[in-house]
Amino acid sequence: MHEMAITQSVVEAVCEHADGRAVHSVTVEVGQLCAVVPDAMRFCFELAAEGTLAQGARLEITEVPGSAHCRACELDFALAVPILLCPHCDGADVTVRSGRELRIRSMEVSTECAQPADVETTARP
Template identity: 65%
Template sequence: MHEMAVTQSIVDAVCERLDGARVRVLALEIGTLSGVVPDAVRFCFDLAAEGTPLAGARLEIAEPPGLARCRVCEAEFRLDDLIALCPCGSADVGIISGRELRIRSMEVL
Protein backbone atom coordinates (compact mmCIF):
# COMPACT_ATOMS: atom_id res chain seq x y z
CA MET A 1 0.00 0.00 0.00
CA HIS A 2 1.80 3.12 -1.19
CA GLU A 3 -0.54 5.39 0.80
CA MET A 4 1.58 4.79 3.90
CA ALA A 5 4.67 6.07 2.08
CA VAL A 6 2.67 8.95 0.63
CA THR A 7 1.26 9.88 4.03
CA GLN A 8 4.71 9.67 5.59
CA SER A 9 5.96 12.04 2.87
CA ILE A 10 3.18 14.47 3.77
CA VAL A 11 4.04 14.37 7.47
CA ASP A 12 7.78 14.74 6.76
CA ALA A 13 7.21 17.68 4.41
CA VAL A 14 4.94 19.50 6.87
CA CYS A 15 7.30 18.88 9.80
CA GLU A 16 10.08 20.55 7.80
CA ARG A 17 7.96 23.68 7.56
CA LEU A 18 7.01 23.90 11.23
CA ASP A 19 8.72 26.19 13.63
CA GLY A 20 7.62 24.88 16.95
CA ALA A 21 3.96 25.18 16.04
CA ARG A 22 1.32 22.50 16.27
CA VAL A 23 -0.93 21.70 13.33
CA ARG A 24 -4.70 21.78 13.88
CA VAL A 25 -5.90 21.30 10.30
CA LEU A 26 -4.03 20.10 7.23
CA ALA A 27 -5.50 20.72 3.77
CA LEU A 28 -4.57 18.33 0.99
CA GLU A 29 -5.55 17.91 -2.63
CA ILE A 30 -5.76 14.35 -3.92
CA GLY A 31 -7.14 14.10 -7.44
CA THR A 32 -9.40 11.21 -8.35
CA LEU A 33 -6.85 10.07 -10.97
CA SER A 34 -3.79 10.41 -8.73
CA GLY A 35 -3.55 6.75 -7.86
CA VAL A 36 -3.84 7.59 -4.17
CA VAL A 37 -6.94 6.69 -2.16
CA PRO A 38 -7.95 9.49 0.25
CA ASP A 39 -9.55 7.10 2.72
CA ALA A 40 -6.33 5.12 2.90
CA VAL A 41 -4.39 8.35 3.56
CA ARG A 42 -6.82 9.17 6.39
CA PHE A 43 -6.29 5.67 7.75
CA CYS A 44 -2.50 6.04 7.68
CA PHE A 45 -2.38 9.62 8.89
CA ASP A 46 -2.85 8.99 12.61
CA LEU A 47 -0.06 6.45 12.58
CA ALA A 48 2.31 8.65 10.57
CA ALA A 49 1.52 11.76 12.64
CA GLU A 50 1.98 10.08 16.01
CA GLY A 51 4.69 11.76 18.05
CA THR A 52 4.92 14.74 15.67
CA PRO A 53 3.39 18.23 15.82
CA LEU A 54 0.72 16.89 13.46
CA ALA A 55 -0.64 14.44 15.99
CA GLY A 56 -4.38 14.93 16.35
CA ALA A 57 -4.63 17.27 13.34
CA ARG A 58 -7.75 17.12 11.19
CA LEU A 59 -7.31 16.28 7.52
CA GLU A 60 -9.30 18.19 4.93
CA ILE A 61 -8.94 16.48 1.58
CA ALA A 62 -10.21 18.06 -1.62
CA GLU A 63 -10.69 15.58 -4.45
CA PRO A 64 -10.60 17.33 -7.82
CA PRO A 65 -12.30 15.24 -10.49
CA GLY A 66 -10.59 14.01 -13.62
CA LEU A 67 -10.78 16.27 -16.65
CA ALA A 68 -9.28 15.60 -20.06
CA ARG A 69 -8.84 17.40 -23.35
CA CYS A 70 -8.91 15.61 -26.68
CA ARG A 71 -5.97 16.42 -28.94
CA VAL A 72 -8.04 15.62 -32.02
CA CYS A 73 -11.32 17.50 -31.50
CA GLU A 74 -10.11 19.64 -28.56
CA ALA A 75 -13.23 18.84 -26.53
CA GLU A 76 -12.90 18.80 -22.75
CA PHE A 77 -14.65 16.03 -20.91
CA ARG A 78 -14.85 14.42 -17.51
CA LEU A 79 -12.71 11.35 -16.86
CA ASP A 80 -13.55 8.83 -14.15
CA ASP A 81 -10.57 6.56 -14.71
CA LEU A 82 -7.31 6.53 -16.63
CA ILE A 83 -8.81 4.75 -19.62
CA ALA A 84 -9.28 7.93 -21.58
CA LEU A 85 -11.51 7.88 -24.64
CA CYS A 86 -12.99 11.05 -26.07
CA PRO A 87 -16.65 10.88 -27.17
CA CYS A 88 -15.28 11.55 -30.70
CA GLY A 89 -13.55 8.16 -30.55
CA SER A 90 -10.00 9.40 -30.13
CA ALA A 91 -7.74 7.97 -27.45
CA ASP A 92 -5.21 10.76 -27.98
CA VAL A 93 -6.18 12.60 -24.88
CA GLY A 94 -4.32 14.73 -22.34
CA ILE A 95 -5.36 14.84 -18.71
CA ILE A 96 -5.74 18.41 -17.47
CA SER A 97 -6.97 17.75 -13.96
CA GLY A 98 -7.37 14.94 -11.48
CA ARG A 99 -3.74 13.92 -10.92
CA GLU A 100 -3.12 16.45 -8.15
CA LEU A 101 -1.21 15.23 -5.13
CA ARG A 102 -0.52 18.37 -3.22
CA ILE A 103 -0.23 19.80 0.28
CA ARG A 104 -2.25 23.01 0.16
CA SER A 105 -2.10 24.63 3.57
CA MET A 106 -2.13 24.11 7.30
CA GLU A 107 -3.79 25.78 10.20
CA VAL A 108 -1.31 26.03 13.05
CA LEU A 109 -1.62 26.93 16.67
Protein backbone atom coordinates (compact mmCIF):
# COMPACT_ATOMS: atom_id res chain seq x y z
CA MET A 1 0.00 0.00 0.00
CA HIS A 2 1.91 3.03 -1.27
CA GLU A 3 -0.70 5.36 0.24
CA MET A 4 1.01 4.97 3.63
CA ALA A 5 4.38 6.19 2.31
CA ILE A 6 2.72 9.08 0.46
CA THR A 7 0.65 10.04 3.50
CA GLN A 8 3.68 9.91 5.79
CA SER A 9 5.42 12.34 3.44
CA VAL A 10 2.39 14.64 3.56
CA VAL A 11 2.34 14.56 7.37
CA GLU A 12 6.09 15.25 7.55
CA ALA A 13 5.79 18.23 5.19
CA VAL A 14 2.79 19.62 7.05
CA CYS A 15 4.47 19.29 10.45
CA GLU A 16 7.63 20.93 9.15
CA HIS A 17 5.67 23.93 7.85
CA ALA A 18 3.49 24.12 10.99
CA ASP A 19 6.52 25.49 12.83
CA GLY A 20 5.54 23.95 16.17
CA ARG A 21 1.86 24.86 15.96
CA ALA A 22 -0.93 22.27 16.15
CA VAL A 23 -2.40 21.31 12.78
CA HIS A 24 -6.20 21.28 12.61
CA SER A 25 -6.82 20.39 8.97
CA VAL A 26 -4.98 19.58 5.77
CA THR A 27 -6.37 19.85 2.24
CA VAL A 28 -4.74 17.70 -0.43
CA GLU A 29 -5.42 17.52 -4.17
CA VAL A 30 -5.28 14.00 -5.58
CA GLY A 31 -5.53 13.44 -9.31
CA GLN A 32 -7.65 10.52 -10.42
CA LEU A 33 -4.82 9.28 -12.66
CA CYS A 34 -2.12 9.11 -9.96
CA ALA A 35 -3.17 5.70 -8.56
CA VAL A 36 -3.83 6.94 -5.02
CA VAL A 37 -7.01 5.67 -3.38
CA PRO A 38 -8.50 8.56 -1.36
CA ASP A 39 -10.17 6.29 1.23
CA ALA A 40 -6.87 4.48 1.83
CA MET A 41 -5.11 7.83 2.21
CA ARG A 42 -7.69 8.96 4.78
CA PHE A 43 -7.12 5.78 6.77
CA CYS A 44 -3.34 6.16 6.59
CA PHE A 45 -3.46 9.84 7.57
CA GLU A 46 -4.81 9.06 11.02
CA LEU A 47 -2.04 6.49 11.59
CA ALA A 48 0.75 8.66 10.16
CA ALA A 49 -0.34 11.72 12.16
CA GLU A 50 -0.37 9.90 15.50
CA GLY A 51 2.11 11.49 17.90
CA THR A 52 2.79 14.47 15.60
CA LEU A 53 1.57 18.07 15.42
CA ALA A 54 -1.09 16.78 13.00
CA GLN A 55 -2.60 14.27 15.43
CA GLY A 56 -6.38 14.66 15.34
CA ALA A 57 -6.25 16.86 12.24
CA ARG A 58 -8.93 16.53 9.57
CA LEU A 59 -7.79 15.45 6.10
CA GLU A 60 -9.77 16.89 3.22
CA ILE A 61 -9.14 15.39 -0.21
CA THR A 62 -10.13 17.13 -3.41
CA GLU A 63 -10.14 14.71 -6.34
CA VAL A 64 -8.99 16.19 -9.63
CA PRO A 65 -10.48 14.53 -12.71
CA GLY A 66 -8.24 13.52 -15.55
CA SER A 67 -8.28 15.54 -18.75
CA ALA A 68 -6.21 15.55 -21.91
CA HIS A 69 -5.72 17.44 -25.15
CA CYS A 70 -5.20 15.91 -28.59
CA ARG A 71 -2.71 17.94 -30.62
CA ALA A 72 -3.82 16.29 -33.88
CA CYS A 73 -7.51 17.28 -33.79
CA GLU A 74 -7.40 19.87 -30.94
CA LEU A 75 -10.00 17.99 -28.87
CA ASP A 76 -10.02 18.41 -25.09
CA PHE A 77 -11.47 15.34 -23.40
CA ALA A 78 -11.98 13.66 -20.03
CA LEU A 79 -9.52 10.94 -19.17
CA ALA A 80 -10.65 8.32 -16.64
CA VAL A 81 -7.72 5.94 -17.09
CA PRO A 82 -4.26 6.67 -18.45
CA ILE A 83 -5.04 5.39 -21.95
CA LEU A 84 -3.61 8.09 -24.13
CA LEU A 85 -5.61 7.79 -27.34
CA CYS A 86 -7.93 10.49 -28.56
CA PRO A 87 -11.55 9.28 -28.55
CA HIS A 88 -12.27 11.37 -31.64
CA CYS A 89 -9.39 10.63 -34.04
CA ASP A 90 -7.63 7.71 -32.24
CA GLY A 91 -4.45 9.79 -32.34
CA ALA A 92 -1.67 9.20 -29.85
CA ASP A 93 -0.35 12.77 -29.85
CA VAL A 94 -2.09 13.48 -26.55
CA THR A 95 -1.05 15.67 -23.62
CA VAL A 96 -2.40 15.02 -20.13
CA ARG A 97 -3.63 18.32 -18.69
CA SER A 98 -4.87 17.20 -15.28
CA GLY A 99 -5.35 14.16 -13.11
CA ARG A 100 -1.76 13.47 -12.07
CA GLU A 101 -1.72 16.00 -9.23
CA LEU A 102 -0.73 15.09 -5.71
CA ARG A 103 -0.16 18.25 -3.71
CA ILE A 104 -0.87 19.85 -0.38
CA ARG A 105 -3.15 22.80 -1.11
CA SER A 106 -3.59 24.22 2.39
CA MET A 107 -3.41 23.58 6.08
CA GLU A 108 -5.02 25.15 9.10
CA VAL A 109 -2.87 25.58 12.19
CA SER A 110 -3.39 27.09 15.62
CA THR A 111 -2.11 30.56 16.27
CA GLU A 112 -0.64 31.83 19.47
CA CYS A 113 -2.56 34.45 21.38
CA ALA A 114 -1.05 37.90 21.45
CA GLN A 115 1.00 38.65 24.54
CA PRO A 116 -0.77 40.98 26.94
CA ALA A 117 0.50 44.52 26.93
CA ASP A 118 2.81 45.30 29.83
CA VAL A 119 1.00 47.74 32.09
CA GLU A 120 4.16 49.63 32.96
CA THR A 121 5.14 50.28 29.33
CA THR A 122 1.70 51.10 27.97
CA ALA A 123 1.42 54.77 27.10
CA ARG A 124 -1.19 56.64 29.07
CA PRO A 125 -3.02 59.70 27.78
